[in-house]
Amino acid sequence: MSTDIAEVSEESAVELKTKEPAEPLFSKRRRRIVSDPLNEDNPITVQVLGICSALAVTVQFKPTMIMSIAVIFVIVFSNLITSLMRKMIPNRIRIIVQLAIIATLVTLVSEVLKAYSYDMYKVLGAYVGLIITNCIVMGRLEAFAMANKPYDSILDGFGSGFGYAWIILVVAFFRELLGGGTVFVGTPLEFDVYGSLGSLFGTTLQTNGLMVDSIGAFIILGVIIWVQRTKNGYVEH
Amino acid sequence: MRQSNLYVILFAIGLTVVFGGALSLTSVGLKPLQDKQVELDTKKKILGAVMDISTIEDPNEILSIYDEKVEAIVVDINGNEVKEDSKGNPVVAEKVNIQKNYKLDAQERLYPVFMFSESGESTDAYIFPTFGSGLWDWISSYVAFGPDLNTVKGIAFDHKSETPGLGARITEASVQNRFVGKEIYNDQGELVSITMVKGEGNTGLSEHEVDGLSGATMTAKGVNAMLEKYLECYSAFIKKKKSQKTASL
Numbered sequence: 237m238s239t240d241i242a243e244v245s246e247e248s249a250v251e252l253k254t255k256e257p258a259e260p261l262f263s264k265r266r267r268r269i270v271s272d273p274l275n276e277d278n279p280i281t282v283q284v285l286g287i288c289s290a291l292a293v294t295v296q297f298k299p300t301m302i303m304s305i306a307v308i309f310v311i312v313f314s315n316l317i318t319s320l321m322r323k324m325i326p327n328r329i330r331i332i333v334q335l336a337i338i339a340t341l342v343t344l345v346s347e348v349l350k351a352y353s354y355d356m357y358k359v360l361g362a363y364v365g366l367i368i369t370n371c372i373v374m375g376r377l378e379a380f381a382m383a384n385k386p387y388d389s390i391l392d393g394f395g396s397g398f399g400y401a402w403i404i405l406v407v408a409f410f411r412e413l414l415g416g417g418t419v420f421v422g423t424p425l426e427f428d429v430y431g432s433l434g435s436l437f438g439t440t441l442q443t444n445g446l447m448v449d450s451i452g453a454f455i456i457l458g459v460i461i462w463v464q465r466t467k468n469g470y471v472e473h
Numbered sequence: 474m475r476q477s478n479l480y481v482i483l484f485a486i487g488l489t490v491v492f493g494g495a496l497s498l499t500s501v502g503l504k505p506l507q508d509k510q511v512e513l514d515t516k517k518k519i520l521g522a523v524m525d526i527s528t529i530e531d532p533n534e535i536l537s538i539y540d541e542k543v544e545a546i547v548v549d550i551n552g553n554e555v556k557e558d559s560k561g562n563p564v565v566a567e568k569v570n571i572q573k574n575y576k577l578d579a580q581e582r583l584y585p586v587f588m589f590s591e592s593g594e595s596t597d598a599y600i601f602p603t604f605g606s607g608l609w610d611w612i613s614s615y616v617a618f619g620p621d622l623n624t625v626k627g628i629a630f631d632h633k634s635e636t637p638g639l640g641a642r643i644t645e646a647s648v649q650n651r652f653v654g655k656e657i658y659n660d661q662g663e664l665v666s667i668t669m670v671k672g673e674g675n676t677g678l679s680e681h682e683v684d685g686l687s688g689a690t691m692t693a694k695g696v697n698a699m700l701e702k703y704l705e706c707y708s709a710f711i712k713k714k715k716s717q718k719t720a721s722l
Contacts, residue, residue, distance in 0.1 A: 326476060326481045340495065347499050348503065354511070
């Protein structure tokens with residue numbers, strides 16, 4: 237059905253140049269910028285970007301949530317900054333400039349985490365630094381923000397950020413449930429599922445060690461992609 | 474013009490100055506807050522080795538409990554108290570950087586000892602910081618011993634980047650509680666330390682062994698090496714304290 241899904245963003249970039257001046261704040265096209273990456277053009281399951289962090293940080297729900305917020309922050313603001321600077325950036329060093337923007341924002345996030353949420357900083361320390369190498373962020377800068385206006389770029393950032401976030405949150409939910417027997421550890425909704433089920437039936441339930449390993453994330457991601465493609469009728473060519 | 478070499482160079486310089494400046498400002502601005510967080514974290518870990526502080530939300534309360542109940546000294550490898558460093562500055566136990574000391578020769582390191590007293594009279598627990606390598610990066614612990622300086626009262630691990638759900642489980646209370654009641658000296662009075670065995674769900678463990686972590690054997694090995702090496706360094710101090718105690722009886 238949608239054979240060239242990866243090129244959607246380039247197409248919309250071309251469209252943009254011919255649009256009339258007074259476009260509503262949430263026009264159909266703009267809504268699609270946000271909604272496309274959530275499902276049909278999802279950065280993880282369709283574009284297959286950002287897999288490394290999807291495997292690494294999804295053992296538990298809470299760190300994954302903080303990671304999602306950090307990535308959304310970085311992606312939105314780097315999109316905005318790049319878009320504002322897009323006419324000034326020399327073409328030959330644009331990749332380095334994009335990298336510098338991302339790296340600056342990521343360092344900011346990590347410093348703020350260290351000052352206000354030291355425990356989370358300890359959990360995520362290494363991974364927050366790795367947002368720099370998250371292909372999604374750079375992919376959006378290169379494919380969208382370099383050619384589009386700031387407002388559209390922010391929308392695009394939110395779209396891709398949430399598209400990334402909901403997938404890793406789902407993965408984290410199932411990995412924590414199957415691998416640790418709990419849900420939402422460290423949040424007010426914390427609940428020991430296996431423990432209470434076990435005491436209900438008078439047995440102890442064995443957690444699945446595979447799920448705390450990266451392999452578990454692969455399997456769950458595979459299942460998500462399977463379900464999504466079946467639903468969307470995606471066909472590989 | 475936008476593609477000329479001069480423009481590219483000037484752009485790069487400008488970018489560096491702006492971003493570098495922004496980062497320096499943040500770093501300097503947040504430094505006091507970060508230092509406070511690190512201090513709080515250290516004190517939390519020290520207290521965490523002897524009491525349950527997970528229910529205390531207010532950081533100031535933790536700091537005041539710490540001030541009230543913990544007394545700290547610094548000793549050298551021979552168990553003698555160190556009051557001044559080589560430059561004549563006073564040594565503060567909480568400020569001793571364990572990580573930096575770890576890189577020094579065992580003979581030259583400073584070894585802080587934290588003494589916890591519930592009532593304010595006799596010492597209820599001696600807490601020793603330890604430091605070593607896990608699988609990916611450093612691991613550390615604060616291990617608390619009872620007044621006999623042999624039985625573990627509690628232990629609080631920390632790590633930099635052990636795998637969440639595997640090696641990182643050493644920070645979980647259920648894992649740390651496995652150490653409680655274990656002993657580091659055998660009946661002959663030799664230091665044997667405590668060993669985390671391979672695999673999980675082991676039974677028939679001696680008083681010098683604790684159940685391991687399935688899938689985190691390398692981290693467990695790091696824990697074992699760390700405890701053994703550091704307890705050895707503290708053994709002179711322990712011996713001294715013990716003989717003082719028998720003398721006073």
